[in-house]
Amino acid sequence: MPLITNNIYEARSAYVSLESLAQASQQNVVTLQATVDNLTAIHAQLVDSVRLEGTFTASQISTNGQLTAQQATAVSPDISLDNFIAALGLSIALAEATMPDRAINAVEATVQSYLTLTTGPDGVTKVPGLRLYQPELGEPTALATTSFELAKTLSAGTPTPRSLYTVLLAKQTTFADPFWEKFSSGNPPTQPAVSVVAEAGKIFSMIGNWSFPYLLQEASTIAGLETTLSGLATAATPTNATAAYTASVQSLTSLIQALAGRSVHVAGDLFALATALDATTTLAVLIP
Numbered sequence: 001m002p003l004i005t006n007n008i009y010e011a012r013s014a015y016v017s018l019e020s021l022a023q024a025s026q027q028n029v030v031t032l033q034a035t036v037d038n039l040t041a042i043h044a045q046l047v048d049s050v051r052l053e054g055t056f057t058a059s060q061i062s063t064n065g066q067l068t069a070q071q072a073t074a075v076s077p078d079i080s081l082d083n084f085i086a087a088l089g090l091s092i093a094l095a096e097a098t099m100p101d102r103a104i105n106a107v108e109a110t111v112q113s114y115l116t117l118t119t120g121p122d123g124v125t126k127v128p129g130l131r132l133y134q135p136e137l138g139e140p141t142a143l144a145t146t147s148f149e150l151a152k153t154l155s156a157g158t159p160t161p162r163s164l165y166t167v168l169l170a171k172q173t174t175f176a177d178p179f180w181e182k183f184s185s186g187n188p189p190t191q192p193a194v195s196v197v198a199e200a201g202k203i204f205s206m207i208g209n210w211s212f213p214y215l216l217q218e219a220s221t222i223a224g225l226e227t228t229l230s231g232l233a234t235a236a237t238p239t240n241a242t243a244a245y246t247a248s249v250q251s252l253t254s255l256i257q258a259l260a261g262r263s264v265h266v267a268g269d270l271f272a273l274a275t276a277l278d279a280t281t282t283l284a285v286l287i288p
Helices: 008-075 081-097 164-175 192-205 212-236 240-260 267-284
Strands: 106-119 126-131 144-151
Touching: 081 106, 081 126, 081 144, 081 212, 081 267, 164 192, 164 212, 164 267, 192 212, 212 240, 212 267, 240 267
Parallel strands: none
Antiparallel strands: 106 126, 106 144
16 A cells, blocks of 8 residues: 555555554553553562561571471480489399399490580589480481499398298298287288288289389288287387387388489499398298
């Protein structure tokens, strides 16, 4: 179509085409502007989302680190080396107590763990401690090896204490004697000597689950029964042997009360308890 024309129809057709192009261009501009506005809004949302995710990630990393540290401390708390050795010694003594004809004289142990130093009760002394390895604590590259030996020693002239198993057998034999079975007390009346024999049998039935708190509780029950027996025996036969037996039962009761007040027990406590139980039996044999 020519750019210049005298034909009114050609000019009108050209104008209509130009008008259509102008309208189409204007529509394209509107569509493009809407697209740009939409992309701008999406970009702003993405920026906000990235900023929020970054803040959350940083916060979560810190929180996870704190939780990991707390979990590691809860799963594997420090234990002082002396308490660990004391607990191990008591476990060995409990094992020995179950054997009537065997003794454990020495034990060697080696432990791999993290070593720590904590401040003692005086606020100054550094107490060595152990932290047993857990996966939460990372790679076990810093584990140290601690070796020690536990040996049972006796002072010169001191007799070897009998095992608790043997002590309980002797107590059953002693209080099964008709002399002791004749005593009764309470309402309705019960026979304390028979109860002592039964209590020793109960302890034997639990031999696979012996723990010091359990043995201390059972010893307290036996001491109570023997306290009743010592009173009945004193009323029936007030002799020097009865007085010695009564004093021995009182010593046993005092020892049990002292041990019950402690939070930590050691092998020596078990040996002392077995010796005190044995002493009352030995003196009870002299009364009939």
